[in-house]
Amino acid sequence: MVNAQMKAIWSYRGFIWGSVQREFQSRYRNSLLGSVWAVLTPLATILIYTLIFSRLMQVRLPGMNDTLAYSIYLCAGILTWGLFAEIIGRCQTVFLENANMIKKLTFPRICLPVIVVLNAGVNFLIIFGLFLCFLVLVGRFPGWVILALPPILIVQIALAIGLGIVLGIMNVFFRDVGQFVGIVLQFWFWFTPIVYPASVLPEYVQPWFRLNPMVSVVAAYQSILLYGQWPQWSTLIPVLITAIVVCLLAVGLYRRRAGEMVDEI
């Protein structure tokens, strides 16, 4: 099954890649500056976080003296969370949004989430690349530790894909899922130490936080990008297991419901 899906994806790589390009281009198609916007928008985001928090509000992280630390802390969490949330958010509507195509054309449906993930990946690469440039400019580039990023990203993306596909399929049958996920993602964001440091939380909430896989993922990014330290790999093992379980669930659900899905959209 998984093998067959992989083969299908490979033989439709032209379509997948074309769709990714097309979606990227279509966003800037009728604008004068074109794909410059693809850089300007994330650049503005990064500038806002750094200028507002470090210069205007002078927010400081406990134990860190310089004003840039909080900005880097914030970006490390927000940018990666953005990737996570984009994949989940887009995957859960991908089957409904492409209802017409699914009903009228024959092609491997699994291509659709793949396109979503690649698109989110492209957006992430742009903004994260800018962020890394910014780190180099201010002299805070973490060095070799950066190599720890890709494996963590892969685990995080796997978790997002699994969740996204499960929610995407459920959303076809129960439209409530779409509404529900929007709310859950907001709660999830604020229950993860992205905007605030984990240490500000009272003692009794800490054990509950371990149930949130994103806590250790975001903590790992922060440790790499802000402190220049290798992440604590052991904290990521539960996340990896969760990601695998969720992905298996997604495959199982896809296998059982993909056929029925066409009749419902």
Added chain:
Amino acid sequence: MTILRVHNLGKAYKQYFSHWARLAEWCLPSSRPRYHIHWALQNVNFEIDPGQAMGIVGMNGAGKSTLLKIIAGTTQPTTGSIEMKGRVAALLELGMGFHPDFTGRQNVTMAAQLFGFSVHEIQDLLPEIEAFAEIGDYIDQPVRTYSSGMQMRLAFSVATAKRPDLLIVDEALAVGDSYFQQKSFSRIRKFREEGTTLLLVSHDVGAILSICDRVALLHAGTMVKEGDPEEAIDFYRALLAEQDIGLIRQERQAHGKVQTISGRGEMIVSDIRLLDSNGLPIEAVEAGTRVTLEIRSRVNRPVPEVVAGFMIKDRLGQIMYGINSDRLRQPIEHLAAGDELVCRFQFAMNLGKGNYSVATALSRRDSHVTDNYEWRDGGFIFSVLNTKKPDFVGTVSLDAALEVQRISENQINP
């Protein structure tokens, strides 16, 4: 060798009692059914050989599109199986997935990728597609500037850029101007000659009769008729008039033709004859001569009024001519049980040579859809010969005369 074998195909849709019923089914295992099963298609069996063309007819909701979707692979069947050899191209909805902001060329590439072509193949096919669509410089303009006809041209050109082994067409050709319709039909014909199997769904009975060598009639999700196009189309026409399939029957006659009879039977046609100018029955008519079509019918139950009519159809089942007593302003009223009604239609047989069949209709109103007493297709067969007139082609005798004038240089300037 068969290219497509459809075995015991069925498609059921679940109609849940409520949204919560589905959730309950997913979460709580229980044998209690939480939905009605609605069969859109049931027990469909057929096989097609390479190069054959099969038409699928049926009323709205008969299951035609469901069948095509299952064969095209967009929907999964609930029961049964499909065995298929070769590449399938489905023209279910042309222009699907075209993005308005991209140029025709970019969209063609995308669409071709969606059909599973490689970038390399697409590069080879592009000039061909462009030439066939004949939309000129528009190919490099965004698709949103296209007319719907132009979009359709482009979509058809992509979908049929490579000859498929099985081509599925669902009324897609109804759009576009007649020039392009002709062009697309001739491409389809060419494909057929090269061995492509065609599956065509249309409400245009004429198109079906002119292309298909087999016709399947679907009614309420089952295949009620499959085989000879004329026979199936007659049955379909009767079904359109009658709605109640139980009142339709087909009989094979001595001359091998099948007669389709439908209606509630208040009146039935007992005899159809074609008479020459001396009043003698004939089966072959000289083109252009005056004849009388005599239709005798028996009244079984009293009827307040009746419209009696006939139609002449060519060998493909296309209607040549038809008229009835209402349109000829001859009301027929108050017939009692046991009466016999004789209608004699007189006309000149201005048809070309060939075989024709006569359909008769007895109904309460001009439209035989309301109160159909009897509808009879293929009730009488005759042929038209042409030994006296110049040997013209076609089905209508227009009696052309010819005047030749020769103009040359020395005549103008003597």
